[in-house]
Amino acid sequence: MVLKKTLSILATTTLAVGILAGCSGGQKNETANNGGNGGGGGSNVIKIATQTPLSGGSATLGESIKLGAQLALEEQQANFEKLGFKLELVPYDDQGDPKKGVANAQLIGADKQIFGVVGHLNSGVAIPSSEIYEKYSIPMVSPSNTATDVTDRGLKTVNRICARDDFQGPAGAKFAVEKLGAKKIFIIQDKTAYGTGLAEAFKKGAEELGAQILGFEGITVGEKDFNGVLNQVLAKKPDLIYFGGLYTEGGLLIKQARDKGINVPIMGGDGLDSSTLVQIAGDAVKNTYMTSAAGLTTVTDAGKQFAEKYKQKFGKDIESYSAYGYDAMGVLLKGLENAIKANGNKLPTRQQVAEEVRKVQDYQGVVTKVSFDEKGDNKYAKIYIYKFDEAKYPAKLEDEVSKQ
Amino acid sequence: MINEVLHTLPQVLIDGLTLGAVYAIVALGYTMVYGILELINFAHGEIFMTGAFVGTAILLTFAGFGWLASMPAIVALILVLVVTSVVTGLLGMGIERVAYRPLRNAPKLITLITAIGVSFLLQDIVRFIAELKNGNYILTGPSLFSGQIGIKASSISSIFNDASVKSSFFIVLIVAVIMMVTLDFFVNRTKWGMAMRAVAQDRETAALMSVNVNKVIALTFFIGSALGGATGVLFAIQYGTIDPYIGFILGLKAFTAAVLGGIGNIRGAMFGGILLGVLEMFAAANLPVVSHGILGAEYKDVFAFAILIIVLIFKPEGLFGKVSVEKV
Numbered sequence: 001m002v003l004k005k006t007l008s009i010l011a012t013t014t015l016a017v018g019i020l021a022g023c024s025g026g027q028k029n030e031t032a033n034n035g036g037n038g039g040g041g042g043s044n045v046i047k048i049a050t051q052t053p054l055s056g057g058s059a060t061l062g063e064s065i066k067l068g069a070q071l072a073l074e075e076q077q078a079n080f081e082k083l084g085f086k087l088e089l090v091p092y093d094d095q096g097d098p099k100k101g102v103a104n105a106q107l108i109g110a111d112k113q114i115f116g117v118v119g120h121l122n123s124g125v126a127i128p129s130s131e132i133y134e135k136y137s138i139p140m141v142s143p144s145n146t147a148t149d150v151t152d153r154g155l156k157t158v159n160r161i162c163a164r165d166d167f168q169g170p171a172g173a174k175f176a177v178e179k180l181g182a183k184k185i186f187i188i189q190d191k192t193a194y195g196t197g198l199a200e201a202f203k204k205g206a207e208e209l210g211a212q213i214l215g216f217e218g219i220t221v222g223e224k225d226f227n228g229v230l231n232q233v234l235a236k237k238p239d240l241i242y243f244g245g246l247y248t249e250g251g252l253l254i255k256q257a258r259d260k261g262i263n264v265p266i267m268g269g270d271g272l273d274s275s276t277l278v279q280i281a282g283d284a285v286k287n288t289y290m291t292s293a294a295g296l297t298t299v300t301d302a303g304k305q306f307a308e309k310y311k312q313k314f315g316k317d318i319e320s321y322s323a324y325g326y327d328a329m330g331v332l333l334k335g336l337e338n339a340i341k342a343n344g345n346k347l348p349t350r351q352q353v354a355e356e357v358r359k360v361q362d363y364q365g366v367v368t369k370v371s372f373d374e375k376g377d378n379k380y381a382k383i384y385i386y387k388f389d390e391a392k393y394p395a396k397l398e399d400e401v402s403k404q
Numbered sequence: 405m406i407n408e409v410l411h412t413l414p415q416v417l418i419d420g421l422t423l424g425a426v427y428a429i430v431a432l433g434y435t436m437v438y439g440i441l442e443l444i445n446f447a448h449g450e451i452f453m454t455g456a457f458v459g460t461a462i463l464l465t466f467a468g469f470g471w472l473a474s475m476p477a478i479v480a481l482i483l484v485l486v487v488t489s490v491v492t493g494l495l496g497m498g499i500e501r502v503a504y505r506p507l508r509n510a511p512k513l514i515t516l517i518t519a520i521g522v523s524f525l526l527q528d529i530v531r532f533i534a535e536l537k538n539g540n541y542i543l544t545g546p547s548l549f550s551g552q553i554g555i556k557a558s559s560i561s562s563i564f565n566d567a568s569v570k571s572s573f574f575i576v577l578i579v580a581v582i583m584m585v586t587l588d589f590f591v592n593r594t595k596w597g598m599a600m601r602a603v604a605q606d607r608e609t610a611a612l613m614s615v616n617v618n619k620v621i622a623l624t625f626f627i628g629s630a631l632g633g634a635t636g637v638l639f640a641i642q643y644g645t646i647d648p649y650i651g652f653i654l655g656l657k658a659f660t661a662a663v664l665g666g667i668g669n670i671r672g673a674m675f676g677g678i679l680l681g682v683l684e685m686f687a688a689a690n691l692p693v694v695s696h697g698i699l700g701a702e703y704k705d706v707f708a709f710a711i712l713i714i715v716l717i718f719k720p721e722g723l724f725g726k727v728s729v730e731k732v
Contacts, residue, residue, distance in 0.1 A: 191702060215692065216700070217692070217700050217701040217702065218700055218701065218702030219701070219702065220653075220702065220705070222649060222650075222652070222653050223653060224639075224643045224645070224646075224650060225419070225422075225423050225643065227415075227419035227422075227423075227685060227688075228416070228419065228684065228685045228686075228687070228688020228689045228701055228704060229688055229689075229701045231412050231415050231416055231419065231685075231688070231689035232412075232688075232689055232692065232693075232701065234412070234415065234565075235408065235411060235412050235565070235689075248542060248645075248647070251645065252643065252644075252645055255644060255645075259552065259568075259570055260415075260568060261552070261568055276540060276542055279540075279542070279544045280542065280544050280644070280645045282544070282547070282644075
């Protein structure tokens with residue numbers, strides 16, 4: 001009896017799956033057909049895709065990159081019209097999910113009219129998705145992926161305009177030792193890939209500059225009581241504490257340190273860059289420094305203008321990466337334009353566009369100047385150092401450290 | 405080396421006692437339910453967390469209406485503690501009625517799984533509500549007792565460094581002690597307490613002696629959960645920031661404390677909690693000193709749990725547990 005039942009259930013499931021599979025197969029064919037028709041209709045349409053999270057937890061940031069890119073694209077439309085091409089933006093939602101990002105990348109690869117991608121927000125999504133772009137030779141310009149692996153794999157199509165993670169630690173160390181005069185440093189990290197990596201890079205940088213490391217201790221993510229580690233700090237009396245980790249633990253650590261009367265500067269990476277940090281730590285957040293790959297857009301005139309244009313058009317204030325979306329699109333379109341010109345004003349191949357994007361030198365964007373090196377990293381990328389002077393987010397821009 | 409350890413000892417003891425007091429009261433909840441039902445109520449950590457959220461929500465509402473500034477902090481604290489205890493107590497009773505009572509005669513493993521299910525459910529419900537109301541599930545409450553008090557430990561002996569204490573430390577410790585003493589009195593000296601002990605010993609016989617078993621079990625859940633919820637409030641006051649996942653690690657440690665003290669034994673849970681808190685804090689502050697930097701502070705849990713294992717090897721019933729005779 002039982003066997004019979006199982007069998008029948010199995011049979012039904014197989015049937016249902018089969019039907020579903022059939023359906024989805026049909027849909028795929030349909031979209032492919034549509035794409036083909038569209039391609040036949042207008043051969044001078046060039047589409048640029050954005051891939052960022054437009055839904056879910058980080059939708060605000062994802063959307064801001066998309067809007068920045070949209071602004072840049074719309075400004076260039078007239079210019080490309082003269083060359084005989086119609087520019088279009090196709091926004092994709094990667095949901096901050098690597099699986100979704102890769103699935104979208106396949107769709108982008110299949111759409112012959114797409115010649116470039118601006119994205120992603122998350123390095124974890126960018127890394128697998130860019131494998132697909134490489135397969136189809138679609139150039140990607142990333143506004144915000146700081147993980148070293150994004151460009152270290154040596155893919156020809158992958159470029160970024162922001163700084164790399166392994167530069168954040170040394171840049172922080174340089175600032176701590178040279179500007180803050182820290183000689184004895186205590187390092188705490190959260191035992192995650194991000195936190196430990198950052199803390200180790202900082203440690204190496206600080207040691208090279210002659211600072212003494214008093215301790216390198218770990219805490220556990222999810223815990224709320226860090227008094228044990230802080231008692232060590234209290235006993236060792238450092239003149240700076242470096243924390244490699246995220247804002248939830250960072251906020252508590254800062255607060256509990258100040259409660260214990262540890263008033264030396266505390267420094268961390270971009271993992272602290274959140275308004276929640278200020279909420280958690282409250283007034284204790286004063287005298288906290290953090291490094292970030294995102295610069296303040298509104299410190300330059302060009303940045304202020306951009307912020308106004310953005311506000312006027314979308315009715316929203318800019319986010320930290322809006323201008324990076326704008327600049328990423330700018331660089332991509334610059335490469336595209338060069339490719340079209342090099343090809344005698346005819347539609348270039350994706351490969352040509354990818355090569356031209358990599359060749360872009362000294363492009364002046366709103367927040368950053370862009371020159372790609374042989375790996376696709378931006379030679380002009382900077383690390384920005386922020387300081388909290390009061391319990392208010394965002395923090396004040398204190399200094400910028402450039403690679404060269 | 406010994407000197408270095410002694411220098412920080414006053415501060416380590418104070419921090420350890422705070423953490424230990426929290427562990428101890430949460431451990432009580434595990435131990436009471438286990439003593440009566442032989443059920444490990446894994447949802448108890450989440451009840452603690454819910455308590456922290458309810459308490460913070462009340463405090464935030466008070467602050468929103470501007471009442472917090474106009475009433476003495478102590479009154480606000482007592483009010484919040486009482487309301488939160490009632491809410492979480494009822495929640496605990498509800499969970500027992502819905503998730504455990506129908507399964508009372510099912511194998512123990514089934515109820516254990518239900519308990520884990522309930523704990524996930526609570527985590528996500530709280531996260532959902534917090535996100536809906538606040539836009540962010542990490543909540544920071546108003547600070548009630550944030551004054552600092554310096555303790556001149558160096559005047560006792562020059563070996564010690566001075567320690568500093570948040571005034572909330574005293575609140576946490578005093579409230580914890582009051583709760584534990586009251587509970588001890590209730591269980592050992594009152595009629596209901598006697599009924600609870602009777603049910604714990606033998607449910608059927610207790611029923612024959614005209615003890616209303618369902619009522620007693622519901623009461624146990626109410627008291628255990630009320631204490632857990634109140635501890636959540638204390639935790640929120642001491643540490644300031646809470647999220648829906650604080651119950652997991654803390655619940656695990658409190659459960660360990662209950663086992664260390666002898667599960668089912670109320671005084672054992674209190675002692676086990678305090679011991680675990682102090683050990684953990686001591687290890688975090690001194691492991692690198694004692695081991696010359698080979699073992700970092702991150703090994704504090706390894707240290708604490710190694711001690712647990714050693715204790716259990718030599719005394720499997722826990723420090724205060726009685727050797728249970730197999731009932732035939």
